[in-house]
């Protein structure tokens with residue numbers, strides 16, 4: 370047990386078990402969060418996947434109840450999508466929904482993807498609200514990079530408030546004013562929502578996370594934020610695996626939506 374871990378406390382490493390017990394109420398809670406689905410769709414769109422995804426193989430890591438999978442499907446309706454989650458109960462909620470046969474859900478730990486089940490290379494990876502929950506972020510990012518074709522995008526959709534006092538204050542106000550009380554009311558327990566608040570405050574700032582992506586070998590690393598109260602709180606971190614995909618223009622600009630905080 371690491372010095373920070375305490376019995377009964379949610380941490381990266383045991384968080385998926387907590388998602389198991391909150392799976393049935395998850396969709397209702399995120400549905401009450403204005404912009405949740407729209408922002409996932411924006412991140413998936415920012416991946417710039419060509420041709421509606423025709424002929425592409427995509428991964429949705431930490432797919433939960435399928436909200437990010439639906440966003441990926443919206444951006445790339447013709448792609449083959451593999452959606453992965455470590456929580457069997459979250460996956461059970463996802464599979465209850467109606468999906469085309471091009472989408473499959475697989476139980477697995479994104480930090481230890483079994484090559485027999487998840488053989489790459491993939492044309493793109495979306496990881497929405499996952500990175501914060503991983504125990505070894507650098508190792509995971511390196512693995513994700515290794516699963517991608519040359520030049521293929523990784524989109525990390527994640528909260529990041531560390532670099533801005535205003536963002537930290539808004540985040541804390543929204544959590545303690547809305548998310549934690551609503552979570553307690555709807556589920557009878559606020560533990561996962563207190564973890565959400567704390568884990569976001571502890572997570573990398575925008576600069577640290579973009580630096581981390583670059584350090585593990587992603588190229589063309591950029592960050593864009595969201596509209597709404599989530600502005601400068603939720604971000605799309607984009608990077609590409611090294612190399613240029615065959616038949617593409619290496620000078621092609623990336624999609625312009627959102628604010629580019631790196632400029």
Ligand SMILES: C[S@@+](CC[C@H](N)C(=O)[O-])C[C@H]1O[C@@H](n2cnc3c(N)ncnc32)[C@H](O)[C@@H]1O
Pocket residue numbers: 384385388409430431432433434435436437453454455456459477478479480496497498499502503
């Ligand atoms: C906040 S939910 C996000 C779900 C979905 N991506 C969305 O945007 O609605 C985070 C999900 O990550 C999953 N998760 C956490 N750690 C994981 C891991 N190591 N491997 C796979 N899934 C993990 C949890 O079980 C949970 O379903």
